[in-house]
Amino acid sequence: xxxxxxxxxxxxxxxxxxxxxxxxxxxxxxxxxxxxxxxxxxxxxxxxxxxxxxxxxxxxxxxxxxxxxxxxxxxxxxxxxxxxxxxxxxxxxxxxxxxxxxxxxxxxxxxxxxxxxxxxxxxxxxxxxxxxxxxxxxxxxxxxxxxxxxxxxxxxxxxxxxxxxxxxxxxxxxxxxxxxxxxxxxxxxxxxxxxxxxxxxxxxxxxxxxxxxxxxxxxxxxxxxxxxxxxxxxxxxxxxxxxxxxxxxxxxxxxxxxxxxxxxxxxxxxxxxxxxxxxxxxxxxxxxxxxxxxxxxxxxxxxxxxxxxxxxxxxxxxxxxxxxxxxxxxxxxxxxxxx
Numbered sequence: 001x002x003x004x005x006x007x008x009x010x011x012x013x014x015x016x017x018x019x020x021x022x023x024x025x026x027x028x029x030x031x032x033x034x035x036x037x038x039x040x041x042x043x044x045x046x047x048x049x050x051x052x053x054x055x056x057x058x059x060x061x062x063x064x065x066x067x068x069x070x071x072x073x074x075x076x077x078x079x080x081x082x083x084x085x086x087x088x089x090x091x092x093x094x095x096x097x098x099x100x101x102x103x104x105x106x107x108x109x110x111x112x113x114x115x116x117x118x119x120x121x122x123x124x125x126x127x128x129x130x131x132x133x134x135x136x137x138x139x140x141x142x143x144x145x146x147x148x149x150x151x152x153x154x155x156x157x158x159x160x161x162x163x164x165x166x167x168x169x170x171x172x173x174x175x176x177x178x179x180x181x182x183x184x185x186x187x188x189x190x191x192x193x194x195x196x197x198x199x200x201x202x203x204x205x206x207x208x209x210x211x212x213x214x215x216x217x218x219x220x221x222x223x224x225x226x227x228x229x230x231x232x233x234x235x236x237x238x239x240x241x242x243x244x245x246x247x248x249x250x251x252x253x254x255x256x257x258x259x260x261x262x263x264x265x266x267x268x269x270x271x272x273x274x275x276x277x278x279x280x281x282x283x284x285x286x287x288x289x290x291x292x293x294x295x296x297x298x299x300x301x302x303x304x305x306x307x308x309x310x311x312x313x314x315x316x317x318x319x320x321x322x323x324x325x326x327x328x329x330x331x332x333x334x335x336x337x338x339x
Contacts, residue, residue: 026072030072035061044083053082111166112164113164116215117215117286120159120285123160135173136148159184159185161183218313226302230303233301246279250271303318
């Protein structure tokens with residue numbers, strides 16, 4: 001073999017070894033764990049290129065510095081199709097799985113829980129402080145929201161479905177509220193169509209109002225329809241509902257945590273101790289279970305109920321029995337406090 005051929009052969013071998021070494025190094029780098037000590041939310045801005053991405057990941061201490069980042073994207077070009085967005089990075093991920101995530105476009109989802117029994121003002125407050133929300137509502141006034149949704153203000157309270165809503169970064173506040181509003185409208189329509197016969201409701205809004213009262217009066221699932229029966233019986237006999245949650249709602253910000261006899265006697269549009277029938281609208285966001293209870297109350301003769309001190313209620317048909325149940329509750333409460 002001539003000297004030139006020997007040199008050529010050696011050169012080819014060296015280049016081959018160098019290529020193999022480089023290939024191995026790229027693969028090793030791709031399998032390198034991210035330098036994370038906890039779950040991290042990472043936002044990739046729109047228009048970010050390869051060089052900028054590498055610089056961001058290194059500066060935010062997500063990946064270790066390496067000369068092989070660009071080579072990896074060339075070797076595995078499917079990893080170079082990263083998409084702008086906000087992503088959830090977890091411990092144990094590798095450089096390759098990170099790039100696969102960025103290429104998938106599967107952005108992080110954030111939960112926002114709208115709790116049943118709460119008022120709309122509480123939901124708007126939670127929405128205002130939720131992370132990564134794009135705020136389009138200039139304030140939390142009902143008039144502002146009603147204008148955005150193109151509905152009457154009277155349709156807002158009780159008009160959104162309580163649940164946990166998942167959203168991605170930069171989802172607007174209105175997008176979430178519209179989802180909850182549409183779902184409640186659909187649910188209410190279904191419950192209204194399947195309601196029992198001869199209920200004393202003039203329209204869906206009154207059913208939702210009753211459901212909101214039930215929601216505030218009991219958290220015990222099996223009691224909801226029984227509580228509904230008490231209020232239905234009262235409506236049918238012309239008795240006032242006399243339910244404390246309506247008084248509290250009517251007091252608004254004046255409620256400080258304790259109801260007095262003066263509060264019960266003070267007239268408001270919602271005080272069912274001073275008005276006849278249902279209040280003018282819902283007092284909270286009812287759950288599906290409370291809507292069902294309002295639409296299908298138990299058939300009872302109960303006209304009263306009071307807490308039993310054990311998490312539930314005692315139901316009675318007359319005032320004398322109710323007064324005895326109240327005394328029993330007060331005694332149980334006193335004994336509990338003395339322990």
